Amino acid sequence: GEDVEQSLFLSVREGDSSVINCTYTDSSSTYLYWYKQEPGAGLQLLTYIFSNMDMKQDQRLTVLLNKKDKHLSLRIADTQTGDSAIYFCAEYTGTASKLTFGTGTRLQVTL
């Protein structure tokens, strides 16, 4: 079955880079996503990557995918206080036609 794991908490200083990691078990994943959730709000899609890619960059965000190790990461450059939130990775498998979410990583940005 699917299982998606993330570290629970990450604290960085403003201006530093943040790297949030995610591991998954389903090798048939077709898309992998990163979502951001601010307190009391829904999920905001940040970026996604096809399973046949190993890197995607979108402004301050860089996604790295190591399909062999089933490891996904999200790097946020020049982290700002507004980046403080919970970040969820999610995998999508066409066979199940559903998203499986990771446990979420709370990112705290300090001054």
Added chain:
Amino acid sequence: GAVVSQHPSWVICKSGTSVKIECRSLDFQATTMFWYRQFPKQSLMLMATSNEGSKATYEQGVEKDKFLINHASLTLSTLTVTSAHPEDSSFYICSANRISESSDTQYFGPGTRLTVL
């Protein structure tokens, strides 16, 4: 961009009453919508997949008679929590699947916080 709305954003009700939550895709049509619930400090758990014009597919352990889902149009799905009890208090989030030539992506609503007294 793709926008999904939910209504209401927050509801408080008495135990035993029913509550309806609406999920709308505002600028695209969605044949498939999803309903999740999220407990405090936890991840999202998929409750059911809502398909326009057909019955919803419920995840294991989710009571279909308690959580009624209707997907009557390509832009609207509703979740009705029937005979709500305090243990149903949670954050309910819907998403709508937008399919394009280059991607197949779920866009999420802002969530509805349900508190059952």
